[in-house]
Structure formats: structure tokens, C-alpha cells
Amino acid sequence: MQVSARGEYAVRIAVTLATGHPRTISASSLAAVQALPRKFAEVILGDLRRAHLVDSVRGVEGGYRLSREPEAVSVGEVLRAVDGPLSEIRGRRPEETSYEGAAVNLPRLWVAARAAVRSVFDEVSLAQAATGEFPVRIAELTAADEAWMPR
Amino acid sequence: MQVSARGEYAVRIAVTLATGHPRTISASSLAAVQALPRKFAEVILGDLRRAHLVDSVRGVEGGYRLSREPEAVSVGEVLRAVDGPLSEIRGRRPEETSYEGAAVNLPRLWVAARAAVRSVFDEVSLAQAATGEFPVRIAELTAADEAWMPR
DNA sequence: GCATATCCTATCGATCAAGTAGGATTCAAG
DNA sequence: CTTGAATCCTACTTGATCGATAGGATATGC
Numbered sequence: 001m002q003v004s005a006r007g008e009y010a011v012r013i014a015v016t017l018a019t020g021h022p023r024t025i026s027a028s029s030l031a032a033v034q035a036l037p038r039k040f041a042e043v044i045l046g047d048l049r050r051a052h053l054v055d056s057v058r059g060v061e062g063g064y065r066l067s068r069e070p071e072a073v074s075v076g077e078v079l080r081a082v083d084g085p086l087s088e089i090r091g092r093r094p095e096e097t098s099y100e101g102a103a104v105n106l107p108r109l110w111v112a113a114r115a116a117v118r119s120v121f122d123e124v125s126l127a128q129a130a131t132g133e134f135p136v137r138i139a140e141l142t143a144a145d146e147a148w149m150p151r
Numbered sequence: 152m153q154v155s156a157r158g159e160y161a162v163r164i165a166v167t168l169a170t171g172h173p174r175t176i177s178a179s180s181l182a183a184v185q186a187l188p189r190k191f192a193e194v195i196l197g198d199l200r201r202a203h204l205v206d207s208v209r210g211v212e213g214g215y216r217l218s219r220e221p222e223a224v225s226v227g228e229v230l231r232a233v234d235g236p237l238s239e240i241r242g243r244r245p246e247e248t249s250y251e252g253a254a255v256n257l258p259r260l261w262v263a264a265r266a267a268v269r270s271v272f273d274e275v276s277l278a279q280a281a282t283g284e285f286p287v288r289i290a291e292l293t294a295a296d297e298a299w300m301p302r
Numbered sequence: 303g304c305a306t307a308t309c310c311t312a313t314c315g316a317t318c319a320a321g322t323a324g325g326a327t328t329c330a331a332g
Numbered sequence: 333c334t335t336g337a338a339t340c341c342t343a344c345t346t347g348a349t350c351g352a353t354a355g356g357a358t359a360t361g362c
Contacts, residue, residue, distance in 0.1 A: 001152035001238040001268050003261070005351060008241045012254040019253040026307065033252055040352055046309070059360025060306045075260065085301070087152040090159045095299045101184055102170040103163040105283035109226065109275060110154070111299055112285070112292040116267040117152045118302070119292075124260060132256035134263070141263040141270075148246045148262055150236070151269070156320065177338065191321055197340070210329025211337045 001086075001117055003079065009036050010044050010082040011075055011129070017054065018070035018126035024063035044082055051081035066126070075129055076121035086121060087114035152237075152268055154230065160187050161195050161233040162226055162280070168205065169221035169277035175214035195233055202232035217277070226280055227272035237272060238265035 003011075012034045017025060027045055031038040045064050048054045053073060054064045066073060076086060087110070089097050094110035120138060128134055134142075141147060154162075163185045168176060178196055182189040196215050199205045204224060205215045217224060227237060238261070240248050245261035271289060279285055285293075292298060 001264055003240045005241045008248075011257065012250060015257070016253040028307085034254065035251065037352065039354080042308075043352085049309095056308060057360085058306095058308045058358075060304095061361065062307045062359085064308090080302075089154045090156045093301050095301070097159075099163060100186065102167040102281050103185065105280060105285075106162065106166070108283065108285065108293050109271070109280055109289070112289045113152055113268060113271045115292040115295075115298040116271045117264060120260070120264045120267045122302075129256060129260055130253050132259065134256075134259065138260070138263045141266040142259050144266075147266040150244050150246070151231075151273075179338085188321060190323080193339075194321085200340095207339060208329090209327075209339045211335095212330065213328085213338045215339090 004083050006044055006047075006082045007079050009034075009041065010048065010078050012036070013041060013044060014048070014053070014066070014073070014075075014078045014126050015130040017064060017066050018073075018130045021066055021070050024057050024061075024065040026063040029063070047082045048078070051077070053077060053081055070127035070130065071125050073126045074122050075124045075126065076118065078126070079121060086117050155234050157195055157198075157233045158230050160185070160192065161199065161229050163187070164192060164195060165199070165204070165217070165224070165226075165229045165277050166281040168215060168217050169224075169281045172217055172221050175208050175212075175216045177214040180214070198233045199229070202228070204228060204232055221278035221281065222276050224277045225273050226275045226277065227269065229277070230272060237268050 013030050016030055016034060027042045028038050030045075031041040034041075045054060045056070049056050049064070052067055055067050056062070056064050079086060085093060087094055089110050094107065094114045097107045097110055099106055120141070123135055124138060164181050167181055167185060178193045179189050181196075182192040196205065196207070200207050200215070203218055206218050207213070207215050230237060236244065238245055240261050245258065245265045248258045248261055250257055271292070274286055275289060
């Protein structure tokens with residue numbers, strides 16, 4: 001479940017927009033407050049705009065704002081907008097894989113893994129990510145000390 | 152949760168070894184039966200050997216076999232041996248991330264996502280992956296039609 | 303018309319992924 | 333004690349992608 005710099009930046013930008021909603025915030029302001037490269041932030045905001053997750057306003061006093069309410073946008077949507085699909089197996093969708101011999105059951109495993117990832121990123125809204133009030137299922141996942149240990 | 156070609160190949164090789172356990176199987180035989188490049192398979196088997204997941208025997212009649220019983224090796228271990236950690240956020244471990252402002256709660260989200268991935272790959276053994284008799288929790292994840300749909 | 307934004311196109315260096323090449327080394331069987 | 337089949341080691345290539353930057357065209361409010 002590798003999240004690229006683009007993905008991380010996009011979510012940071014999105015939760016910042018969620019917190020300021022419905023005010024519009026400029027790219028330089030977003031970049032400054034989250035300490036990321038301004039030009040790169042512009043590129044990412046372009047991706048989010050083309051995915052219809054944010055609206056943009058040009059000119060002085062312009063900037064970006066979420067297209068929908070922060071409660072109605074999931075983190076998964078943001079990540080998909082900038083990186084592609086949440087889960088890929090050697091560049092293919094899990095359900096598109098197919099194997100011979102001892103590996104015939106692997107597609108089910110890949111699909112299960114994707115479902116697990118979705119159950120986190122598609123079930124957390126930008127509003128929840130901003131406030132830290134995660135759904136119970138998500139909170140439970142982070143409750144065990146073990147979840148915080150590298151492996 | 153991107154799985155690279157190395158990762159996919161490694162798991163396919165591992166379940167093949169699990170099925171043949173405890174016989175030793177040569178790299179060319181593994182490559183042939185799973186239809187993957189022989190030289191690349193050799194590289195991957197080297198990774199698995201250095202991770203102490205497989206033992207190798209040189210010479211004629213040589214080959215590879217699992218170091219432990221197929222029930223005692225998880226898919227997660229195989230994936231970690233060839234790609235690195237299951238989950239990384241911009242190249243860092245989830246628990247090592249840290250943010251200012253609206254993004255302060257994101258580390259919990261990253262940790263939750265990693266926990267979700269682990270709950271699949273670390274809970275499925277090579278024996279289960281080979282037979283298709285997955286744990287109930289995993290089977291449930293693949294039961295819904297929705298799990299098989301792209302998004 | 304000027305300051306401040308977004309927006310568009312192009313480029314760049316570094317890194318990595320996937321795979322290949324060639325051969326040195328090991329070992330059992332005959 | 334040779335031979336053939338296997339692991340193992342080092343190096344290389346090729347292409348794509350990632351993370352960014354540059355420079356300016358375009359829009360907008362005052």
C-alpha cells in the first residue's frame with residue numbers, strides 16, 4: 001500500500017481545504033501551511049480539479065475549495081485522483097489476474113487485500129481525517145500497540 | 152497496495168514450493184510451470200533464500216524448498232522479502248510520519264491502512280494460499296460482489 | 303492596467319523496475 | 333574424475349516513473 005509523495009501531498013492539501021471549507025485557499029497558501037513545494041502543489045491541485053474534487057477560482061482572491069462537503073469526500077477518492085487505483089498487482093487490477101497451477105487461488109487473495117485497503121480509505125471522509133474522529137472500525141485498527149510497530 | 156512483478160512472481164513461486172513441499176524444485180522448473188523468466192526467477196529465489204524463507208541445494212538434482220512448513224510461512228513474509236515493507240508513505244513507515252495543522256491526524260490513518268493490509272497478508276499462509284482455504288475473515292472480504300469491481 | 307491567481311507545456315535528473323548476460327562454483331551420478 | 337545440471341555472483345541495459353522546476357499565458361477583482 002505504497003502512498004507516493006503526490007498521494008501524501010494531495011491528502012494533506014485536501015484535509016487543509018476541508019478545515020477551511022467553504023473558503024477558497026490559494027495554492028501558495030496551501031503549500032506554505034503544509035510545507036510543500038508550491039509548483040508541485042499546483043500540479044496536484046490540477047489533478048484534483050480534473051477529478052472534480054475541488055473547484056478553482058482564478059484571479060486575485062482566487063484559489064481552491066472542495067467541490068463537495070468535507071463529509072462527502074473520502075480519502076480514497078483523493079488518492080485515486082492523483083495516483084491511480086488503490087491496488088494493483090503487477091500493474092493489473094486484482095480481479096484481472098489469472099494463474100495456472102498452484103497459484104490459481106491468488107486472485108481471491110489480491111481481491112481480499114484490495115477490499116481491506118478500501119475498507120479504510122473509502123470509509124474515512126476528509127472531515128473525519130481532519131478532526132481525527134475516525135469511524136469505530138478504523139479506530140480499532142490503530143488501538144493495538146502492534147499496529148504501530150514496524151515489521 | 153501495489154504489488155510489483157517481483158512480489159507477484161515471488162508469491163507464485165512460493166505457493167508452488169508449498170504445493171511440492173518438501174521436495175526440492177529447480178529454478179527452471181519453477182519458472183516453466185509458472186511461466187516466468189528463468190533468470191528473473193533465480194534473482195527472486197536468491198532474495199527468498201537470503202530472507203531464510205527457502206533453502207537451496209546446489210548441483211545436479213538441486214533446487215529450492217521452503218525452509219519452514221507451508222502452514223508456517225505467511226504471504227506477507229514473502230512479499231516483504233522481495234519488495235520492502237508492506238506499507239510506506241512517501242518512503243517512510245506510517246508511524247514515522249508527522250504533520251502540522253489540519254493533517255495532524257493522518258499518521259493514525261496510515262497506521263490503520265497498514266493494519267488492514269497486514270490483516271490479510273500476514274494472516275494467510277502459503278498452505279492456505281495454495282489450497283484456497285482462506286481464513287473466514289479473508290473469505291468474507293471476497294464474498295461481496297463489490298469486492299470484485301474496479302473503482 | 304496592475305497585482306495576484308490559476309493554468310498550460312515543457313523539461314530535467316535521479317532513481318528504480320524488470321529483465322538479460324555471462325560465467326564461476328558446486329555437486330551427484332556414472 | 334569427468335560431465336552435466338544446477339545454484340550463485342556480478343554486472344549491465346533499457347525504459348518508465350517520480351518528484352520537481354521553469355517560464356509564461358490567461359483570467360479576475362479592484
